[in-house]
Amino acid sequence: MSAGQEAEVVLRLDRISKSFGALKANDAVSLTLRRGEVVALLGENGAGKTTLMNILFGHYVADEGEVQVFGQPLPPGNPRAALAAGVGMVHQHFTLAGNLTVLDNIRLGTEGLWSRSHSGARDKVERLSRDFGLAVHPDAKVGRLSVGERQRVEILKALYRDARILILDEPTAVLTPQESDALFATLRKATALGLSVIFISHKLHEVMAIADRCVVLRHGRVVGEVDTQTTDKGALAALMVGGELSLPRAEARVAGPVLMRLDGVSTPDRGAAPGLKAVTLDLRAGQITGLAGVSGNGQAALAEIVGGLALPASGRIVLKDTPVTRWSPGEALARGVARIPEDRHHQGSIADFDLTENAVLEGYRTRFSRRGWMNWRAARAFAEGIIKGYDVRCPGPDTRIRLLSGGNMQKLILGRAMAPGPEVILANQPVRGLDVGAIAYVQSQLIAARDRGAAVLLISEDLDEIMGLSDVIHVMSQGRLSPGFTRGTMTAAELGLWMAGQKFGDADAA
Amino acid sequence: MRLEPIANPSPARRLGLPALALVATLGVAMLLALVAGANPFAILGQIATGALGSKLAILETLNRATPLIFTGLAIAVAFRAKLWNIGAEAQLYAGAIMAVVLGTGALGSPLVLPVSALAAMLAGAALLLGPVLLKTRLGVDEVVTTLLLNFIMLLFVSYLLEGPMKDPMGMGWPKSTPLIPEARLPRLVEGLRLHWGFALAIIAAVIVWVIQTRTTLGFEIRAVGQNPEAARFAGMPVNAVMVKTALLSGGLAALAGWSEVAGLKGHLSSDLSPGFGYTGIIVAMLALLHPLGVVVTAIFVAGIFVGSDAMSRAAGVPTYIADMLLATALLFMVLAILLTKVRVVRG
Known part of the structure; x- marks a missing residue:
């Protein structure tokens, strides 16, 4: 799709910097988004994508830099201003009330406490869901919808608030391939109607399929900005991780008993x-x-x-x-039997426990205690061994695991499972x-x-x-x-x- | 207005806000005194002197803190595992009953004190066993069951005091036969009113702290409280941990009643506890469920009660001011603790 270089710039992030203590989460990051364009924001976990979007959306205040929406500077630290300016965000974890209907969820927060103009809202939702191919029944209870349908409700919610810029944070992480295809069809309709989309992902083939341009972040800096027409998956992966990288393929082996x-x-x-x-x-x-x-x-x-x-x-x-x-x-x-659970946040780890405590969750009885007394010295050494052996990036074994990125959390769980x-x-x-x-x-x-x-x-x-x-x-x-x-x-x-x-x-x- | 999490709260924030909460509590106290028609500054002074102004006052405060340490520990242990034991009051009376059952001649020295303490703990633990089994087996809400047991227990105590346990020499008052001297806890220091229960309470706090930080059971209790799903996935016996937590909690609460009867009163009456079981919740929450913190907050809360009693006698302001003070202290403290973790942002 050719958005055309002449198309109006709807969003400009200008040299945004943000530090958390010693960590520079964003270092002079600039990004422009034009009307009718899909820009992919690509980067490893911890590269600064989420921080950047949180600044755009007013959840964080940038140390330096400016956000402009439709040419107007956006007051920092004010999510309402971002909403009012036409920026809508669909988070990875949905923010819906399961016991309310689709229509109520969409209206929630947009109308005063006492207003009761139902029919106008219903018409608008039905029109939007028709125009954008977002099939979902307005009177269905959200709790009964599939994950794909809930995501449609989130997108409808943003559209209902007249968003002209949609930010989608890892939208396909929870979708089946068919649902992803449906989402892409919706995004194509949206851009054809003049909306602009920022698409955050690490799935390279999706980025290649849907995005016009791709901005790659690494360690808080923009390390590349490429047209998807002129690049390929290998080149993007190399940009993301800072070197050539290929996913392992297992060679066949003779099976045992x-x-x-x-x-x-x-x-x-x-x-x-x-x-x-x-x-x-x-x-x-x-x-x-x-x-x-x-x-x-x-x-x-x-x-x-x-x-x-x-x-x-x-x-x-x-x-x-x-x-x-x-x-x-x-x-x-x-x-x-070792287990790597599907849900590392809720099953695999305890968020407010530190790495040592999480490392010994499975083995504390047999390997890190005697007669009911914990051996914290051994536990800590074990955690340090995993951190070193499995390249878990963290300040140390006393860090609470909730502060780790998903990849590092998974490495700790992997090390814990493999140890025995x-x-x-x-x-x-x-x-x-x-x-x-x-x-x-x-x-x-x-x-x-x-x-x-x-x-x-x-x-x-x-x-x-x-x-x-x-x-x-x-x-x-x-x-x-x-x-x-x-x-x-x-x-x-x-x-x-x-x-x-x-x-x-x-x-x-x- | 929104709340924004703070990644690393500064020490000024972490210490300053709770201090501010205390100041705000004092402000409310002065306002209340003003409403009651007294001089606010004088009232605060009288509460402070009443609680700490003399050796006698301090000992009285520590005596009053003793049952609060036990019930505070009971709550702290249970809440750490997210077991909402609201029934410390009933467990306290279970312990008090055992002190009377075994302490009025059934056993002699030197067995009577250790055996009655043990029996008290078992009785308190047994009282919480039902609710916890209903919770783990059938999913019955323990808040309801433990709360209702408080009323059942209080009526049971009334029945005992009007019937089987009634003191024949009691001039008709609903109180039990007094304990034999061997069943009484000795004074900590000869000639002073402070009894051994206080020392035992502090020892109990240290033991609970050691259990929580150094033992597998403590690790399990914290894990089950934080995330039962992950605990179960990791192979922890979640239900068994809940039951063990309940036994420990019930046993600790029972020691409060046991030490009040054996250490202070010498007999059982239905006004043995002015709500120590409920006040234990405030004590534990103010201590952020930390067992050693419970000792500090229990003394603080006891000081407010004792000080208010003294103030009330001197100034004629009702002692209810103590309850209102504690309630405001708890509310402000909860708010202060929240605000150390998040900041309020406009917009």
Whole structure:
């Protein structure tokens, strides 16, 4: 798409600098956004993207520099002014009230306490959702909507407030590929109607697909500004991390004995989420087993079974030919099952605990205490070992983990899981939301664990990741598990048919 | 107006705001005194002298602080695990009952004191066991169950004092048979009114502090309180930790009642506690749930009560001023603590 160099400049960030103590989060960052243009803001975690957007939106006050919207300087530190000037932001974590309807959520905060002009609002929302292809029912309760639909509500909310500039913070992190495509279609309609978009992401292929221009931040500075027409993914990745980088690909290996087997395991459905339907799965030594599938097709139930958080309603869990009789997270750990949880913020770590305390969460009973007394000296040394061995960037083991970026948090969790030398490793969405550097690191560690003879179960919604790393691929759909396909025997399109559930029907009919 | 988090609050902010809260509390106190028709400055002076002005006053304050340290610790332990024990008052009376049951002749020296203390702790723990099991097994809100147990317990005590435990020599007053001398806690210093309960309370605070910072149980309690989902994922027995926390909390609250009967009163009556169980919540919150901080805030709160009593006698201002003072102190302190973490931004 050609926005044209002559198009009006709608937003200008002029040499924005912001320091937090010794850290320069933004160092003279300048950025312009023109009418009808999508600019991608690209950078690793901690590169300063979020700080910059928070300054634009008035959450932080810049130390130096100026923000101009439609030629007018924006008063610093005033989110209302940003809203009034036509800047709308869709955060990664939605700010919606689940017990209210879509319409009420959109109206919330825009109208006075006593005004009751419902019909005008409804007309406007319906018109916007038609114009921008944002299909969602105004009277639906937000709590019942899917993640993709909630994001549409957030975008509608911004449009309803007459936003002319949309900022989307990692919008596709929570979406399925189909939902991402729908979002991109919406963004194309929006720019055609004259809106401008800042698109924050680390997913390079999306940036290439949707953005006109791309501004790359590293360590708080702009290190590159390129037209997506004239660049490629490799060049962008190199800009982001400051050097050439390629994601690891695992070479095939001969598999060893079965270390863990699920034998006809079923679990009850939970609301809309399907339970497991007589799933039989072998996890072999020296093998990465990839589990592909659209989110919400029973992967969570499978991860709970493997990780010790749930018991099968029927069927057996067999560890090295011995069926387990007692099964809990502690039992799983004791039997050599390491877990990298899907949600590192709520399951994998305790936000206000420091790195030492988080590092020993799983091993404090067996390795860092005696007769009920904690050995904090050993715990601290262990945390320091992880920090060094896994390149966790932090001020030290006494730092609260909430202050770490997602990638560094994940490295600590990885180090904690790998420390006891596990035989089975459950990696549930291990690289979701991470930047390229951290992704490469986490994946190479999983491959290294496989090469040491561990059985790795990799659950991911990213088909590229599954196909790049797995020795054997299974697909889940509606709680059913496909047969295992050896690496290289299936194309993405064929796996896609399994993901959509069509192939299961064939198998049932046969 | 919005709240913006502060990444690293300055020491001036962290110390200055709580100090400001205290000053604001004093301001409100003076306003109240003015409303009551007295000289505000004189009243503050009288509260201070009443609490700290003489050796006798100080000892009285420390005596009054003793049950507050125990109930404050009970609350601090429970709240740290996000177990909302509002029933310290009932657990206190459970401990007091055990002091009477075992201290009126059933046991002799030297067994009676340690055994009755242990029995008191078990009784308090048992009283919290029901609510915590209902919470962990069935998801019943422990705020409701522990709160209602307070009323049940108080009626049970009334029944005991009118019936089985009634002192035959009590001239008809609803109070229990007095403890035998061997069952009484000795004075800390001969000739002074301060009893051993105070020393035991401080020892208990140190023990709780050591448990919280040095033991696996303490680690588990903090983890379960901060994020039960992560604790469960990491293999912690979340429900068992909750039950252990409840037993510890109930036991500590019971010691408050036990030490009041064995150390101070020598008998049980239904006015043994003027709400020590509830005031313990204020004590624990003001101490930010820190066990050693509880000792300090308990003495502070006790000082306000004792000082207000003295002031009331001298100035004729009702002692309710103490309750209002504590309530405002708590509110201002909560606000001050919030404002050390966030700043208010206009816009």
